[in-house]
Amino acid sequence: MQQWQRQKKTSPKCRLKVTFFGEAGIDTGALSREFLTEMLAEVENRLFVGGSDKKGKNPVYCLSSLDSNYFRIVGEIMAASLAQGGPCPNFLREWCFRYLCSRETDSIQVSASDVTDVELSLLIERINSTSKDSISDLVEDIVTCGYTGIVSVEKRDLMIRSVVLHSTMRVVPMLDQIRKGLQLYDLPNVMKSHEDFCLPLFVPGDDEEVDATFLLEKSRPVFSETGSAKHQKEVKIMNFLQDYLQEIEDSEKEVPSNSSTTAEGLTVGRIMQWMTGQRHKPVLPSEKKDFVINVKFHHDCDTQHTVCFPTVSACSRTVTFPSAHLKTYCEFKNNLALAICHGQTFDRV
Known part of the structure; x- marks a missing residue:
């Protein structure tokens, strides 16, 4: 955040060029996508808080971040x-x-489900479940939320409404700062003119997560001659890739999204980020049309050494698998997991 804020000679409106210290990669698109992917993920985790319904998050009520203009930076990054x-x-x-x-x-139309603050959500639950004898215990908390009426169980709906409004209206200054940041590309005017079109760009939807089907559909394997021994190895590796992606996808559904889905903490999105620099589906029509992942196979690896790993060129979206070390599904699984977890650098120029 502070590095973004320290810009002196250039504007965030300029084409973003990224260099990672100690890595030889030249930014032709993949490095900036990787940077924006990681940056937005951290922004979401640190400056926004979500509820249990997974229908989006509200800005964190943090006056120090507001005073530091961090939410304006958030808008610029968006x-x-x-x-x-x-x-x-x-x-x-x-x-x-x-x-x-x-x-x-x-x-603004808000309801109790839009309250994402843990303490205020708990207060709403306590108001809903309280009795005449115990409601006096909640008076201080309810009044703090701006309620000025009579505190009684008969006024339950009005008290909850006050909590809801308090929870949402207090983050309006944060949204104002975000809006100023979005003006970098005149986005507020575009959003106002095309609300329905822009809604999926800012609000969670049903078809947004990268899954195994999407990754496999976008894969373009370069096979050897049909019927050859090399071709058989290549088909087997692609089958291993399909099984591995589906296994990880199934584990994502079983384990909460905020925890590691496997021993390596891998997700299908993270695998695609390793291959391409991004873990999101392309948004722009031109990107959707040209987005493919080239899959190549290396058959001339020296089998005398212990092991070698798949290599990627994220800018050209190319992954190369060493066939000599991927003879079984267990070998493929362990080899790929190690490559992804310990091979995130941009070293291929």
Whole structure:
């Protein structure tokens, strides 16, 4: 955040060029996509908080971050990511998006499900379950949320409404800062004119996660002559890749999303990021048309050494598998996991 803020000679509106210290990679697109992917993920984790319904997040109520203009930087990063091929910032609650479009508090429609703050969510639960004898214990918390009426179980709905409004309205200044950052590319005007079109770019949807099917559909293996021994090895490796991706996808469904899905902490999205620099589906029509992952096979590896690993060129979206070390599914699984977890550098120029 502070490095982004320290820009002196250039504007975030310029083409983003990224260099990772100690790595030889030249940015022709993959490095900037990798940077924006990691940056937006950290922004989401640190400055936004979500509820249990997984329908988006609200900005964190943090006045120190507001005072440091961090939320304006968030808006600039969102705008740059959308304009330069990075992931969509589709982790906002719908009411947040509607406010960013119009900046009118009168049109905001919020409910108890839009309260993502843990303490305030718990307060709503306590108000719902309280009795006449115990409601006096909640008076201080309810009044703190701006409720000025009579505190009684008969006024339960009004008290909950006050908590909901308190929870959402207090983060409006954060949204105002984000909106200023989005003005980098005049996005608020575009969002206001095309709300329905822009909604999936900022609000979670159903078809946004990279899955095994998507990754396999975009893979373009370069096979040897049909019927040859090399071709048989290559087909077997592609089958191993399909099985491995589906195994990881199944483990993602069984384990909560905020924990490691496997011993290596891998997801299908992370595997695609290793191959291409991005873990999101392409957004722009031109990107969708040209997005393929080239799969090659190396058959001349020296089998006398212990092991060698798959290599990737993220800028050209090419992965090369060493066939001599991937004879069984167990070998493939262990080899690929090690390559992904310990081979994240951009060394291939």
